[in-house]
Amino acid sequence: MGQPGSERNPELGVVIVGAGLGGLYALHRMRGIGMTARVYEAGSGIGGTWFWNRYPGARCDIESLEYSYAFDDDLQQEWKWPERYGAQPAILRYIEHVADRFDLRRDVRLNARIAEAVYDGAANLWTLRTTEGETVTARYCIMATGNLSTPRVPDFPGLERFRGRWYHSGLWPAEGVDFTGLRVGVVGTGSTGIQMIPLIAQQAQHLHVFQRTANFSLPARNRPMDPEFERAFKADYRRRREEAKDTPVGVSGFLAPTESALTVPEAERRRRYEELWQQGGTIGFLTSFNDFLVDEAANETAAEFVREKIRAIVRDPAVAELLAPKDHPIGSKRLCLDTGYYETYNRDNVTLVDVRRAPIVEITEAGIRTTEAEYPLDAIAFATGFDAMTGALREIDVRVAGGPALADVWKDGPRTYLGLSVPGFPNFFVITGPGSPGVKSQMIHAIEQHTDWIADCLVHLRAQQLSRIEAREQASEAWVAHVNAVADGTLYPRADSWYMGANIPGKPRVFMPYVGGVGRYRRTCDEVAAEGYRGFVLSR
Numbered sequence: 123m124g125q126p127g128s129e130r131n132p133e134l135g136v137v138i139v140g141a142g143l144g145g146l147y148a149l150h151r152m153r154g155i156g157m158t159a160r161v162y163e164a165g166s167g168i169g170g171t172w173f174w175n176r177y178p179g180a181r182c183d184i185e186s187l188e189y190s191y192a193f194d195d196d197l198q199q200e201w202k203w204p205e206r207y208g209a210q211p212a213i214l215r216y217i218e219h220v221a222d223r224f225d226l227r228r229d230v231r232l233n234a235r236i237a238e239a240v241y242d243g244a245a246n247l248w249t250l251r252t253t254e255g256e257t258v259t260a261r262y263c264i265m266a267t268g269n270l271s272t273p274r275v276p277d278f279p280g281l282e283r284f285r286g287r288w289y290h291s292g293l294w295p296a297e298g299v300d301f302t303g304l305r306v307g308v309v310g311t312g313s314t315g316i317q318m319i320p321l322i323a324q325q326a327q328h329l330h331v332f333q334r335t336a337n338f339s340l341p342a343r344n345r346p347m348d349p350e351f352e353r354a355f356k357a358d359y360r361r362r363r364e365e366a367k368d369t370p371v372g373v374s375g376f377l378a379p380t381e382s383a384l385t386v387p388e389a390e391r392r393r394r395y396e397e398l399w400q401q402g403g404t405i406g407f408l409t410s411f412n413d414f415l416v417d418e419a420a421n422e423t424a425a426e427f428v429r430e431k432i433r434a435i436v437r438d439p440a441v442a443e444l445l446a447p448k449d450h451p452i453g454s455k456r457l458c459l460d461t462g463y464y465e466t467y468n469r470d471n472v473t474l475v476d477v478r479r480a481p482i483v484e485i486t487e488a489g490i491r492t493t494e495a496e497y498p499l500d501a502i503a504f505a506t507g508f509d510a511m512t513g514a515l516r517e518i519d520v521r522v523a524g525g526p527a528l529a530d531v532w533k534d535g536p537r538t539y540l541g542l543s544v545p546g547f548p549n550f551f552v553i554t555g556p557g558s559p560g561v562k563s564q565m566i567h568a569i570e571q572h573t574d575w576i577a578d579c580l581v582h583l584r585a586q587q588l589s590r591i592e593a594r595e596q597a598s599e600a601w602v603a604h605v606n607a608v609a610d611g612t613l614y615p616r617a618d619s620w621y622m623g624a625n626i627p628g629k630p631r632v633f634m635p636y637v638g639g640v641g642r643y644r645r646t647c648d649e650v651a652a653e654g655y656r657g658f659v660l661s662r
């Protein structure tokens with residue numbers, strides 16, 4: 123990099139925070155463009171989400187041949203996924219393989235949680251400090267801290283008194299938990315609860331599920347990888363990866379729909395929903411019709427289809443009604459994917475507790491007490507989610523020396539340019555950040571696109587003998603307005619979702635992801651770069 127004037131030499135070209143799929147790829151790419159780079163990771167191992175979320179049933183909801191890195195053809199040809207959808211252990215094995223294959227571990231510091239990141243304008247340097255006091259300086263800082271990496275247990279009074287054991291899905295013990303013969307409570311019925319509940323039910327003496335809001339869930343139809351399917355997929359890998367780039371969510375085979383749910387005859391619409399239900403997976407539904415997430419009546423056709431399925435599966439009509447969501451459009455919260463979820467409520471050892479009607483008031487020594495009853499428990503599994511999208515960034519004291527903390531700058535909601543950078547914070551990048559399609563797309567696809575864009579940007583700076591880039595306030599304002607306008611044209615803001623920050627008491631209600639589609643987003647990012655990084659100030 124150019125080193126004019128009074129700048130000191132940093133220890134590193136780039137410091138990266140987080141050794142999940144994002145941070146590891148960033149390390150690989152930064153090395154590829156000749157930058158010195160190091161990753162700081164809070165965990166004792168690499169893998170991010172797939173390191174921490176070891177709860178029973180943890181599995182990706184995107185097919186494994188898609189949910190994998192695309193950057194190396196030999197890797198994608200050689201790696202063998204055992205199942206249609208990757209389970210947590212399989213995905214973690216894959217990440218470890220990638221780290222070894224590309225010799226990444228030597229530049230990853232484990233057990234190193236970053237507490238502070240401060241930019242010194244005079245020196246044009248970022249200095250990061252771990253909770254243990256180790257510091258590192260770098261020209262550029264890349265946050266690969268993840269979107270669902272700050273686990274949250276609700277503030278129930280009395281948890282410290284509970285005599286049994288309790289767990290959060292996102293901090294699950296590596297050695298696993300044996301629930302055999304125990305009275306277990308699961309709190310939360312989002313994607314995570316829906317995955318763990320069927321498996322815990324098989325072990326527990328009795329399982330109480332504490333549900334506040336019912337969620338829509340579709341069958342995964344997971345199965346061992348079919349060798350013929352794998353062969354054909356791999357023969358077509360390059361084309362598929364290209365195709366994914368111009369789709370709504372970055373998954374090949376699921377192009378932008380062109381037809382309205384309201385113009386096809388009802389019988390045909392039902393036939394399609396039934397076909398998608400039998401195929402398994404969520405993306406087929408999400409991309410079934412062009413008004414699925416735009417028009418209430420169109421959405422309702424799919425919502426009612428799924429409610430009917432729930433009523434057909436769950437034998438007790440009162441339980442089925444409680445499980446059938448009626449308070450948000452289908453897909454406006456993350457659509458869940460399950461294996462035997464609704465069927466689990468037909469078991470004699472499973473009870474659904476409606477904590478919307480009778481909320482949890484406290485955890486007692488013996489269990490969970492709602493406004494109606496006390497439920498004696500030996501163990502509680504919290505599947506209560508995360509301080510999503512901004513939680514991990516807000517936990518780090520990120521600031522320009524003498525200036526306000528990023529957490530304060532974002533107190534009314536995150537403000538980014540392209541989801542990649544933040545005005546007022548030079549040489550600072552976020553991978554899959556708020557304002558990008560990250561969480562509304564195949565995450566690894568988003569990770570690669572963001573990281574490649576950042577790498578190209580740093581190469582450009584070097585070629586121009588520049589060493590400082592910062593988003594313009596106006597460009598960020600326009601981007602945030604665009605992100606909101608796109609969201610406002612959809613049904614997304616109608617749900618109390620973590621996309622909206624609605625799951626965290628006191629968090630501003632702002633729709634955070636960009637839902638304009640990965641194709642449109644990519645084109646915008648490419649145009650910005652082609653126009654000499656429009657909306658950024660580049661300098662020495």
Ligand code: NAP
Nearest residue numbers: 181182183276310311312313314315334335456505506507
């Ligand atoms: P989540 O979607 O935020 O769900 C949290 C659950 O806890 C909700 O049911 C919520 O109820 C409940 N809850 C929170 N506070 C509560 C309280 N005080 N009392 C009662 N219930 C309470 O979290 P998650 O299930 O961990 O999933 C987060 C995201 O991770 C997913 O949306 C998905 O993007 C990702 N994920 C993906 C997969 C996959 O790929 N298959 C699996 C797991 C997670 P309310 O809805 O009423 O707030």
